[in-house]
Structures are given as structure tokens and as C-alpha cells.
Amino acid sequence: MGTKRTILQEVESVQEDGARLSSICKYIGLSSRTIQRWKKSDLSDQRKGSKRYVPHKLTGSERKQVVDICCQKECCDLYPNEIVAKLASKGIYIASESTMYRILKEERMLSHRRKSKPAVKRAKPTLVATGPDQVYSWDITWLKTEIAGMYYYLYMIIDIWSRMIVHWEIHERESSELSGKMLQRLNGRKDLHGVILHSDNGSPMKGYTMLSKMYSLNVLPSFSRPRVSEDNPYSESLFKTLKYRPSYPGKFSSIEDAQLWVKGFVHWYNHEHMHSNIGFVTPHERHYGKDIEILETRRETYLKAYEKNPGRWSRKPKSWKHEKVVGINYQQDKKELNKAS
Numbered sequence: 001m002g003t004k005r006t007i008l009q010e011v012e013s014v015q016e017d018g019a020r021l022s023s024i025c026k027y028i029g030l031s032s033r034t035i036q037r038w039k040k041s042d043l044s045d046q047r048k049g050s051k052r053y054v055p056h057k058l059t060g061s062e063r064k065q066v067v068d069i070c071c072q073k074e075c076c077d078l079y080p081n082e083i084v085a086k087l088a089s090k091g092i093y094i095a096s097e098s099t100m101y102r103i104l105k106e107e108r109m110l111s112h113r114r115k116s117k118p119a120v121k122r123a124k125p126t127l128v129a130t131g132p133d134q135v136y137s138w139d140i141t142w143l144k145t146e147i148a149g150m151y152y153y154l155y156m157i158i159d160i161w162s163r164m165i166v167h168w169e170i171h172e173r174e175s176s177e178l179s180g181k182m183l184q185r186l187n188g189r190k191d192l193h194g195v196i197l198h199s200d201n202g203s204p205m206k207g208y209t210m211l212s213k214m215y216s217l218n219v220l221p222s223f224s225r226p227r228v229s230e231d232n233p234y235s236e237s238l239f240k241t242l243k244y245r246p247s248y249p250g251k252f253s254s255i256e257d258a259q260l261w262v263k264g265f266v267h268w269y270n271h272e273h274m275h276s277n278i279g280f281v282t283p284h285e286r287h288y289g290k291d292i293e294i295l296e297t298r299r300e301t302y303l304k305a306y307e308k309n310p311g312r313w314s315r316k317p318k319s320w321k322h323e324k325v326v327g328i329n330y331q332q333d334k335k336e337l338n339k340a341s
Helices: 002-016 021-028 032-040 060-071 080-089 097-106 176-189 208-216 233-243 255-271 283-287 291-308 331-340
Strands: 127-129 135-144 151-159 165-171 196-199 220-223 326-328
Touching: 002 021, 002 032, 021 032, 060 080, 060 097, 080 097, 127 135, 135 233, 135 326, 151 176, 151 233, 151 255, 165 176, 165 255, 176 208, 208 220, 233 255, 255 283, 283 291
Parallel strands: 135 196, 196 220
Antiparallel strands: 127 326, 135 151, 151 165
């Protein structure tokens, strides 16, 4: 501010001697508009955060009053919006809810104020698979019946590496006991030692019987964050594919009818469905390593076509890349792992 006043004084002094403003501005490196604006303003610092006078700012005594009220016995367990409402009922207004929050934060008093435990922020689950039978994802979906309000429950486990459905069952109820028996039957066909089994937080997934069975089989449990469906994307995507199939009946007359339809769907999904996220090969081909040769053949075919007539291609031919790493919530690490592989 002092520099501006000094410049204005010097400009006025030179102008009195007959110098033109345009010549002065050209000499000092400022525009004439800047000098004119400085003359009209009070030259106070208008930048954000400057120590200027704020008419509506709370005084020191008012800030202390806010802190004292929040610390009173009848208010110490209340949120600021509750305190404001309580004071307003008594005909008292000191500050808004947002102002109270700001003052408490500045005084380092904005912490959990109730006897109940504060909400726990759960870490985002990060799972990585570099081959088959490393990470499984599973969930349960409802299948409508012809009786309103009655459902069958489809238990389904998918290998996130290959997207292959490795096991499925249909039951008339959801329970941890049925989940444990399902896992035992799957272990009879596959060695589950060291496999990570990811799911949401439903009681069939986290029940004591299911967890005990997982520990006895040396299966490593993994769970989504509460109410975060994105943490279990493979099972969610699978169920959407299932229920949007053209042949999906919508309702089933019996559990045998449901089992027959799901059996046909699983065969189609594993052996015929060309999955877009694994290079348009079937889950069965990827699970057993047959996709490498298929993708290499496609890559060579495209290269030959490109070399034959490159003028027809606006960009380089599709690489038909074999995805070496898949996972849940690890998009940033995915590129590094693929490069390392």
C-alpha cells in the first residue's frame, strides 16, 4: 500500500511539471488505467486473506461465549446445529451452525463429543490377482418366484482373474451354515488353501459358521466396505449379465426350474460368452491359459493386414493385449504391475 501511495505522489508531482500521464506510465512500466484505478480506490489490500476490517466478524468476547456455551454440561454432548436450535428456543442467537463449527475447529475442539464410539473409516480393500485360483469373489442374488414375496437365493462364486464361475448353488434361504457347506463342497473340487475369498458384509458371508469354515480350509477372508457396492464389482457385474440375458424368465415356478436355467447360463457364460474385459475370449479359455495363443493369433492377423495396406488404418492396429494383472481397487498400481510383468 505504501509503494502505491509513493508512486501516485511521484506521478502527481511529475504531472504538475507538465509531463503527460501516458509518457509517465510508459516510463515506469504501468498502464494509465492502473494509475486511474489507484486514484479512485482506498489502496487497501483486497487480496483474499488480507487483514482487512470485516464488519460482521465476531468479537473476541462473542467467540469466547460460543466456546463457553459448547462446553456447558447441557450442551457438551450436542452438535452445533442442536445447540443453535436449543438457544433459539430460549430467544438467544449468538452465531450460526457453520460459525460454531469453524470456531470449534480453530480451537481444536471439533472432535467426537458423544459417549458412543466415533464412526470408523474403513480402509478400501485392495486385491490383486496375477493368475487363476488366487482371488475369488462371491455374492448372493434373489431369484423371483411366481409367488409374490417369495424368492430363491443364488449363491455364486467367480474367479476375478478369468471371470469364470467356479461354483454356484440355489437355496430357499440365506444362511451362514449354507455358505459354509457350499465352501466345503467347492474345496472338494479345488484346493482352496491360500485363496482370497472376497464378498460384501452380509450375514451369510460374515456369520460364525462361514468364517470358521474359511479358517479351517485356510481361505483368506476379504470384505467390502459397508454400503459400497463398487468394492465387489465382479459379482455385481455377473448378476447384471445374468438378469439381462434375453432368455432370463424373470420368475421361476420351482427351485428345480431355477437350477436348470442357471446351469445353462453358467455353461454359456464360461464356455461361449466372449468377455469384453479379458480380450473377448471366454472365461474358460482365459482360466486355462488358452487365451494367450488366441490373442497372439489375432495380433498377428492385424499386423499382417496393417502391413498389407497401412493407408487404410488411421492409427496403429489393435494390440489384442493379454491382461496380466486384475484386481479390486488398484487401478493406479495396475499399470505398474503390467509393465513389470
